[in-house]
Amino acid sequence: MNPLLLAGAAALTSGVGALGGLGGAILLVPLLVVAGIPASEAAPLGLLSVVAGSSAAAHRQMREHATNYRIGVVTETAATVGAIAGALAAGVVSEAVLTWVLAAVAVIAAVAGAARKGTRWLPDPAARGEDVGEWVGTLRGAYRLPGGVVPYAPRRVGLGTAAIGLSGLIAGVSGAGGGFIKTPATSEIMHVPVKVSSSTTTFSIGVTAAAALLVMIVDGRLDFGDGALVVLGSLVGGVAGSSVQSRLAPPVVRRTLSALLLVVAAVLVRRVL
Numbered sequence: 001m002n003p004l005l006l007a008g009a010a011a012l013t014s015g016v017g018a019l020g021g022l023g024g025a026i027l028l029v030p031l032l033v034v035a036g037i038p039a040s041e042a043a044p045l046g047l048l049s050v051v052a053g054s055s056a057a058a059h060r061q062m063r064e065h066a067t068n069y070r071i072g073v074v075t076e077t078a079a080t081v082g083a084i085a086g087a088l089a090a091g092v093v094s095e096a097v098l099t100w101v102l103a104a105v106a107v108i109a110a111v112a113g114a115a116r117k118g119t120r121w122l123p124d125p126a127a128r129g130e131d132v133g134e135w136v137g138t139l140r141g142a143y144r145l146p147g148g149v150v151p152y153a154p155r156r157v158g159l160g161t162a163a164i165g166l167s168g169l170i171a172g173v174s175g176a177g178g179g180f181i182k183t184p185a186t187s188e189i190m191h192v193p194v195k196v197s198s199s200t201t202t203f204s205i206g207v208t209a210a211a212a213l214l215v216m217i218v219d220g221r222l223d224f225g226d227g228a229l230v231v232l233g234s235l236v237g238g239v240a241g242s243s244v245q246s247r248l249a250p251p252v253v254r255r256t257l258s259a260l261l262l263v264v265a266a267v268l269v270r271r272v273l
Contacts, residue, residue, distance in 0.1 A: 010233030014053035018241025021198025023050040023179030023205045044222040047213040049234040054206025056238025065133035066199040075164040079208045082168025087215035096272045103268040109184035110261035123148030160190035179205045194254045
């Protein structure tokens with residue numbers, strides 16, 4: 001593949017991935033396969049793009065205190081175990097079956113997000129600027145909107161963690177990153193505000209992807225020349241995507257995420273037809 005096109009594809013998909021907390025691999029991997037790169041080589045490049053894009057987006061999200069690292073760490077344990085298991089089991093599951101399952105999950109998540117109206121968590125007049133961020137000793141926190149500071153408290157953590165463990169398994173098998181499951185699971189199952197869930201997912205999918213990527217590197221499946229181009233493009237895309245995401249209102253982020261999930265589903269279905 002042309003080096004400029006490869007870096008450009010990585011930049012575009014990482015930017016879109018950071019915008020919705022999806023991770024760019026879910027779009028990059030199918031693009032690489034269509035361009036003629038074997039799926040076995042595209043998968044580690046997709047995971048590498050997730051790691052680089054996550055790292056690039058982290059600076060802005062840390063500065064804005066939009067990421068809840070405690071939620072990320074709690075859910076990441078299950079996701080990482082799933083990612084390692086998936087990477088080891090890659091090839092056992094039929095690619096066609098896996099792709100149809102991924103597409104169905106993306107559609108369900110899109111419909112769930114689009115069906116919800118309004119904003120679940122509203123600004124609290126009693127909340128102050130120093131409340132923004134994670135609250136020590138809990139999974140609760142607060143984030144800032146133009147209308148004030150918005151406190152939130154996660155719910156159904158066990159169920160959400162189980163769903164995120166599944167996203168790790170999918171990431172390891174397909175190289176898709178799993179973010180398109182993590183963000184809706186955190187937002188719609190655990191009731192974490194969508195801007196916090198997308199930022200937290202962008203942070204945590206980098207860890208999941210790194211775990212699966214390590215297995216693939218040991219297995220000799222990563223082309224380091226192509227990998228360098230993917231890293232370069234993904235760093236640029238991650239910075240750009242996180243910058244746009246921070247300026248959007250929560251309902252806009254949610255609708256954008258639903259639209260992106262439908263695009264993901266269409267790309268996946270096209271991949272097997």
